[in-house]
Amino acid sequence: MKSETFNNSKGIIQGLKYIANSLGRLSYSCEIDPETLFERLSIIADGAKWLIAIDRLANCQIVFTDELTLELVEKIFDSNNVEDVVSHYYFDDDKINDLICRCETAQQIRPYNTLFREISEAYEQNHYQLACIGLFALMDGVLADVSNMDVTNFTNRIKKIMDKASAQKKLGDMERKEVAVYFAIKRFEKSKELSMFYGGKFSENESDRLKRDWLLHGRTHRDYEKIDFLKVMLWLDAIIFLSNKGTERGIQP
Numbered sequence: 001m002k003s004e005t006f007n008n009s010k011g012i013i014q015g016l017k018y019i020a021n022s023l024g025r026l027s028y029s030c031e032i033d034p035e036t037l038f039e040r041l042s043i044i045a046d047g048a049k050w051l052i053a054i055d056r057l058a059n060c061q062i063v064f065t066d067e068l069t070l071e072l073v074e075k076i077f078d079s080n081n082v083e084d085v086v087s088h089y090y091f092d093d094d095k096i097n098d099l100i101c102r103c104e105t106a107q108q109i110r111p112y113n114t115l116f117r118e119i120s121e122a123y124e125q126n127h128y129q130l131a132c133i134g135l136f137a138l139m140d141g142v143l144a145d146v147s148n149m150d151v152t153n154f155t156n157r158i159k160k161i162m163d164k165a166s167a168q169k170k171l172g173d174m175e176r177k178e179v180a181v182y183f184a185i186k187r188f189e190k191s192k193e194l195s196m197f198y199g200g201k202f203s204e205n206e207s208d209r210l211k212r213d214w215l216l217h218g219r220t221h222r223d224y225e226k227i228d229f230l231k232v233m234l235w236l237d238a239i240i241f242l243s244n245k246g247t248e249r250g251i252q253p
Contacts, residue, residue, distance in 0.1 A: 049077055054180050056082050058187035061194055061210055061231050063238040064180055066095065083227050090230055099233055106240045108142050129215070129224035135232040136196075136212045139239065146243040178245070181238050196235065 050068065053076040057064050060082050072089065079085045090096045100120060103109055109116055119134035192198040196212050202219050210228050214220040 049073055050176070051183065053077055054183050055187065057086070058184040058194065060086070061188075061196060062086055063184040063234050065177065065234055065237045065241060066099070068176060068180055086230070087227055091226065096230065096233075099230075099237060103233065103237055103240060106244075108145060108240050108243055109138075111145070112138050112141055123226070123229055126226075128226055128229045129220075131229045132210070132224055132232050133215050135229070135236060136216055139232070139236050142236065142239060142243075146239070177241070181241060185238070196232070 050070075050073050053068065053073040054064065056076055062082070064086070066089075072085070075085045076082055090099065100123075104113075104116055104120070115134060115138055119131050119138065122128075122131040122134060188195045192200070193207070193209060196210050198211075200207065200211070202214075202217070206214055206220060206222060208222065210231055211220075
């Protein structure tokens with residue numbers, strides 16, 4: 001029995017190492033200073049306001065992976081409740097279904113099709129806590145699968161975008177998305193409070209923030225809402241996006 005328990009524990013520990021390694025590669029492999037990025041991009045028309053909107057989203061644990069239009073930026077910039085703005089965007093016009101479909105059809109999700117369907121069913125039945133538990137478990141698997149991905153291309157893309165911004169050239173939608181994902185990840189890297197993957201000690205009071213460890217270890221006592229489901233789904237979408245960028249050949253001009 002002890003041997004079996006030890007072997008199971010080794011598997012869990014190895015899995016956690018994969019997760020830590022993957023998150024580390026997502027965060028630390030892109031060594032571009034966010035302040036430098038902000039300085040370069042802020043000279044573009046509405047660039048500073050756009051980056052401030054991304055920062056406000058990150059402060060709510062949101063990695064925005066859709067097109068961050070100027071209209072939406074203005075709403076985020078002017079709002080006292082960023083989560084409400086994002087909720088209206090995704091849930092009022094059913095964009096949440098587009099996000100779910102995008103993730104479901106991704107190559108990285110194929111090995112987990114059954115789990116993803118069950119997560120979607122839990123969400124449709126308003127079982128948001130169960131859906132979040134499933135998403136975090138799914139994300140662990142995807143992160144382990146892509147733990148050896150090469151993010152050099154993504155780093156080079158960000159550098160090229162910075163050069164383009166320095167020349168005051170307009171950025172395309174995909175370039176804006178790449179910067180938005182990068183900027184948010186760097187914010188999470190610098191703040192344990194914002195990170196979903198740093199839960200703190202169970203002996204301390206539970207945070208109001210969304211925390212993976214408290215959910216997966218059954219220690220959470222807070223209520224979960226559809227905005228929590230959305231936050232984790234967006235994180236999954238960001239990981240898929242980065243994984244795809246890491247496997248692309250060459251850098252687009």
